[in-house]
Amino acid sequence: MQLSEQNTYNIQGIDPHQLIEDFGSPLYVYDGSTIKRKVSELQHAFAGINMKIKYACKANTNLSILRLMREIGVELDVVSPGELEIGMLAGYAANQITFTPSGVPFEEVKTAVDAGAIVNIDSIPLLKWFGQTYGNTKPCLIRIKPNVAAGGNIKIMTAHADSKFGISVLLLDQILDVVKKYDIKIVGLHQHTGSDIKDAEPFLQVADILFEAAKHFPDLEIIDLGGGFKVSYLPGDAITDMDLLGRKITERFKKFCSEYGRELQLWFEPGKFLVSESGFLIVNATVVKEDPARNFVHVNSGLNHLIRPMMYGSYHHILNLTNPGGEPKVYNVVGYICETDTFATDRTLPEVSPGDALAFLNAGAYGLTMSSNYNARMRPAEVLIDNGAAKLIRRRETIDDLLLTQIEI
Template identity: 35%
Template sequence: MPSPSTPLPPHLVYRDHQLVMEDVALASLARAHGTPLFAYSKAAILDALAAYQRGLAGRPHLICYAMKANSSLAILQVLVRAGCGLDIVSGGELERALAVGCDPERIIFSGVGKTRSEMRHALQVGIGCFNVESEAELEVLDEVACDMGLRAPVSIRVNPNVDAKTHPYISTGLKGNKFGIAHERVVQTYLRAAACKGLRVAGIDCHIGSQITETGPYLDAMDRVLELVDAIEAAGVPLEHIDFGGGLGIDYAGDTPPSADALWRQLLERIDARGHGHRKICIEPGRSLVGNAGVCLTEVLYLKPGDQKNFLIVDAAMNDLPRPAMYEAYHRIVPVQPRDEPGLVWDVVGPVCESGDWLGRDRKLAVKPGDLLAVLSAGAYCMSMASNYNTRGRAMEVLVDGDQALVIRQRESAQDQFRMEQLLP
């Protein structure tokens, strides 16, 4: 069993030599539904959201869950019913947001490549705000809105050139990133937006990256954003809200990000000190709401000892959990039913025909074929980035609520994958 000094994510515990989520033994879920299998704790999701709600209590605010982290409909329902709006980055995500009953006015549309058809649909349903990422997008949105006889509410995403001290692939606030308007062009861009007949300037937006574990980058970015707010309003363009994005990290491997409520206490102190305490705050957390709520259960298929490496082959793969292959990301891997015997050091790999198909390297585990493992902190950027590579069906998902487990996505079959294809005559 893992050392007591290495805590498990919230609502996971070993009880009677079994890994339990809330009050459900994970081995029983694997027996009932097979593997790979994603299981999520509803209580862990709501606890994570509650920290943000405490941090912003008493302030005008809107928490929009960044649904790219995990867009499963039932997960969205849990968050919307608990008071969240939704942050979307595509027309497909807009459809999901509407399907779960999210009030369109509580939807924010982010992303660098919005199409005209996506803009039109978002305007038709009346979303709350577009986070505009470039001057070219501003012109197109103005044209689309004018053609429809509407005014699009906009917040311009600024690039503050702040280093979030995270992986380069998930850093978004530096000059070399594709996101947002360069700091030095922001005031000029706002003046341009304010002159457009099809646009209504609503706020300012900033998002510096993902899996951020320090408060310093947030405070630096907030200072730069507040300087811009002062400059924009001095130029004659009033702003209603400040959208500070998301990006707060989670504990994957002993990471120590600040709690959401502690982070927002510091940020609000900075906002108040600069005279902006009256403003509405919008935020778009994703990973920090769902990441530590999920696990991926997988079965050990084969043990393959070698001269240089020992390989532990499981039935989950890079198509189920792409983060290790994409970012060399670390996920803890623990036994579902621990063995009281010494372990060996293994590379945990999947069945996909790629050398990059690994879930964990150099992990000490005592296992035999047929054992179950749990890949932890798998609630974000796993199922939402899953693929059908090697014609592998995407995994089943279940939501655990107390002593109940509800299937929220059926396992995908080969026939499901064929459905949109056609054979030649």
């Protein structure tokens, strides 16, 4: 979704102020056309090979978003039994879902395998258990840690040597010994480098490592390069050049398949890339406080709704929807949580008054899925705009929802 800073904002012809009037504030809004565009960008970049998109749904698990993904041919990557069940409720067949755990109880893996999902094995102990339990009766992928550091923030790098994720490529001999001992059916190798990777080089580097490891597995069907493509947060921000990356990866993948002796399928698991730009969080300014050190804009939301700025130091562009042509002023935009709760520091915005509607852009990923009820605050509603119509896809929480699982004694 792109909202240009003009005097009028709309998404598919719908004024955000009308959305506030209809559904209240704060409010998560997603533009379905943007999700479709991002899927098309990825498909176009890799049109020359047999490529499959597996949406990493931890980014946004709303059933309506998952159903939209399914309708446009995107399959699913999940990381928990809960996400697996939500995916099947959204209409996915279990064999369209990949389960990528991280040190989970083996019972969770059994749940996924028994349901019919394919599992990414992320540790030697799990690989041994899988072999002892299933032998060669169930297929699986192995998640390789390539020991490459790349990404926008150390907290979202997942392939460096100190990362908890995957089995180090340096343990390849041990992997092969376990696979041989239990005759495990390995159909794919997987890796995920991290998030917000702008340049092609890290993707090429890990691809080469995975291709080299793949030569030791004669029955592969899949190479899974994960995701991590960079999205635009700041206006004019550099992003992953998908066409360039597509050309380079395609060239190397075709060469590998030729050397391997047959054509394999290449998987990607984007999450943020597919949904981040589609979403924004609409809030209202509550108090504008002029302080000797800072001017503060307080809003009716906080880290309980969008924790990324406090957790990762992430940037979300902010628009003043009500007064876009106002005199520029510098503010700290802060939330209503009783905690240091800052969305933006020293941010220049058109002058903000109490009641003004503000929009946080790039909020379609890791917004509601990472939200909480901290301070006994309710989560906001969610709205999907698709084909020019705004539909409520999650109602606003009430105090009854907060108390639903509590038991009086």
